Amino acid sequence: MHDVGYVTAGYAVSLLMLAGYRWRLAVRARRARRYLSTASGRATAERR
Amino acid sequence: MRYVYRALTRLGGHPAQRVMGAATIVALAATVTIGLFVVPPDATQGDVQRLMYVHVPAAWVAYLSFGVVFVASVAYLKNGRVLWDRVAAASAEIGVQFCALTIVLGSLWGRPVWGTWWTWDPRLTTTAVLLLIYVGYVSLRKVADNPIRRARWSAVVGVVGFIDVPIVHMSVVWWRSLHQEATVLRPGAPTIAASMLAALLLGFVAFSLAYGYLMAVRVRVGRLEDRSTLPVSQLSTPRARRPRPVEGATAKADPSHA
Numbered sequence: 001m002h003d004v005g006y007v008t009a010g011y012a013v014s015l016l017m018l019a020g021y022r023w024r025l026a027v028r029a030r031r032a033r034r035y036l037s038t039a040s041g042r043a044t045a046e047r048r
Numbered sequence: 049m050r051y052v053y054r055a056l057t058r059l060g061g062h063p064a065q066r067v068m069g070a071a072t073i074v075a076l077a078a079t080v081t082i083g084l085f086v087v088p089p090d091a092t093q094g095d096v097q098r099l100m101y102v103h104v105p106a107a108w109v110a111y112l113s114f115g116v117v118f119v120a121s122v123a124y125l126k127n128g129r130v131l132w133d134r135v136a137a138a139s140a141e142i143g144v145q146f147c148a149l150t151i152v153l154g155s156l157w158g159r160p161v162w163g164t165w166w167t168w169d170p171r172l173t174t175t176a177v178l179l180l181i182y183v184g185y186v187s188l189r190k191v192a193d194n195p196i197r198r199a200r201w202s203a204v205v206g207v208v209g210f211i212d213v214p215i216v217h218m219s220v221v222w223w224r225s226l227h228q229e230a231t232v233l234r235p236g237a238p239t240i241a242a243s244m245l246a247a248l249l250l251g252f253v254a255f256s257l258a259y260g261y262l263m264a265v266r267v268r269v270g271r272l273e274d275r276s277t278l279p280v281s282q283l284s285t286p287r288a289r290r291p292r293p294v295e296g297a298t299a300k301a302d303p304s305h306a
Contacts, residue, residue, distance in 0.1 A: 010099045
């Protein structure tokens with residue numbers, strides 16, 4: 001029964017890592033785009 | 049249909065990137081379903097062996113990432129194109145995530161099978177060293193402020209650091225180790241049952257797709273972040289007319305940069 005806990009934790013950590021990193025990249029892209037559009041005074045064409 | 053489209057647009061701007069993101073999600077869902085519910089448990093280890101379907105692919109992607117860092121670093125040192133530096137930086141960052149994941153998953157697998165979360169076994173120790181090398185690589189990129197010097201130093205670390213990858217892989221052969229020997233990436237036929245091998249190969253595909261997708265996104269973020277370090281006066285200048293950065297100048301030359 002304990003084995004199921006280790007397996008569940010392992011799969012959950014894997015999926016959370018992937019989703020968390022993707023979310024972090026989205027935050028970084030949004031921050032950089034916001035800076036660029038503020039600094040250059042126009043909306044950037046690039047999307048995430 | 050509208051909701052599906054809206055969900056897909058969250059995966060990225062370029063259509064190919066969206067397709068890759070969707071394929072990654074489908075492949076990961078299939079890996080989780082087959083790894084947890086379809087493939088039979090191992091005869092000796094029981095259900096805990098199911099961790100293999102994520103642990104081994106995570107290790108493979110860590111190898112792949114650091115291999116790409118090596119190739120991109122060599123290419124940068126050879127021709128000095130900033131694209132290679134960006135690719136190396138993106139791959140190293142992703143490789144660190146997957147290397148850390150490999151260690152965490154190995155620890156979760158080792159506790160019920162070996163009776164310990166961690167032991168100074170050759171495979172585990174060399175993998176921890178590998179993680180530290182690339183954490184150092186990522187840290188170095190944050191410390192060096194001149195873009196050319198940063199790219200050159202990073203490329204040297206990217207080439208030298210790769211030496212540890214074959215050492216990690218061969219550690220179970222060269223030294224006496226608790227860790228089992230390679231079952232797939234080895235000379236000769238794989239030594240596991242066909243259904244387990246199929247699930248493992250699906251894991252390789254899913255994690256490789258995840259790597260490709262994250263690379264596409266991370267390279268794009270890198271380009272945006274590089275642009276955001278340019279002085280404001282250059283932001284509206286077309287790329288071809290922008291002055292090339294010179295060694296000795298700082299990246300954030302503009303005091304108005306927030």
